[in-house]
Amino acid sequence: MSDVADFAGEAQALHDADLAERLEHERLAREAQPGTEECIECGDPIPPRRREAMPWVTRCVPCQEFEDHKGRRRR
Known part of the structure; x- marks a missing residue:
């Protein structure tokens, strides 16, 4: 019987795979x-x-460092 932790782990794995694919x-x-x-x-x-x-x-x-710093401040 699956529990909430199993579902959460599966959801996290799908999220991680999607994120890795998008970043690539x-x-x-x-x-x-x-x-x-x-x-x-x-x-x-x-x-x-x-x-x-x-x-x-x-x-x-x-200039790239300045741009990166601006991006971090917006979050």
Whole structure:
């Protein structure tokens, strides 16, 4: 006989699988988009090593950190 914990565990497993699939889909979509050589925020050049590591980037590190910080404050 299944109990509430079994149902909760199954629901959590389905949620985790759905989240993992969605994150992978977002990652693939992001990586498929071309990046830029200059930051879209400040116009400074994006260092080649950053573009090699993440070809889809559109912001320099300081601007991306600022954007990430803004996103955390909204939650």
